[in-house]
Amino acid sequence: MSTRHLRALCALALAAPLMTPVAFAQTAEDPNEGLKLAVDTAITNGYQVSWWGRSGRTYFLQRSEDLTGRWSYFPLIEIGRDAPLSYGFVNPSPLVFARVTYLDQILADPYGTDSDGDGFSNQEEFWFKTELFSPDHDGDGVVDGLDAFPTDPARHLFEGTLSVTLNSPPDALALP
Numbered sequence: 001m002s003t004r005h006l007r008a009l010c011a012l013a014l015a016a017p018l019m020t021p022v023a024f025a026q027t028a029e030d031p032n033e034g035l036k037l038a039v040d041t042a043i044t045n046g047y048q049v050s051w052w053g054r055s056g057r058t059y060f061l062q063r064s065e066d067l068t069g070r071w072s073y074f075p076l077i078e079i080g081r082d083a084p085l086s087y088g089f090v091n092p093s094p095l096v097f098a099r100v101t102y103l104d105q106i107l108a109d110p111y112g113t114d115s116d117g118d119g120f121s122n123q124e125e126f127w128f129k130t131e132l133f134s135p136d137h138d139g140d141g142v143v144d145g146l147d148a149f150p151t152d153p154a155r156h157l158f159e160g161t162l163s164v165t166l167n168s169p170p171d172a173l174a175l176p
């Protein structure tokens with residue numbers, strides 16, 4: 001398991017309906033490193049999150065629509081380069097919250113890295129909608145990479161029958 005620690009950039013979370021479009025002007029000195037969530041008036045249901053990306057940090061962006069339950073990840077990992085970072089997204093719900101977390105180091109292969117050692121790379125965690133920094137997302141005692149249903153605590157084994165049909169060439173046969 002890695003000795004890296006995931007830290008919250010800040011506890012800031014803003015409700016979209018309370019905001020108006022703002023100009024982004026993050027700096028390293030801004031409170032909360034300038035984290036802002038704003039309506040993007042150019043896109044229907046569009047929003048934009050921006051913050052100051054400090055050099056030496058790897059950032060992860062999360063969202064919640066009601067602040068209850070688990071925060072989900074945007075499929076995004078950003079490397080800080082002492083410059084503003086931003087991410088635009090569409091959210092049909094009238095309420096959305098965003099937060100940024102970070103590692104205090106740069107990941108050389110941020111999407112290919114398995115940050116929690118569960119057998120899923122960070123990219124695969126995005127695909128399966130599992131937690132990047134918790135090896136057993138659904139808490140059923142089976143790590144995500146070995147769990148056939150990593151988001152369903154009621155099951156972890158595939159109990160169906162797998163079959164293979166070969167279509168090309170036309171006379172292909174599946175060997176037993």
Ligand SMILES: [Ca+2]
Nearest residue numbers: 114115116120
């Ligand atoms: Ca993982």
Ligand SMILES: [Ca+2]
Nearest residue numbers: 138140142147
């Ligand atoms: Ca599990």
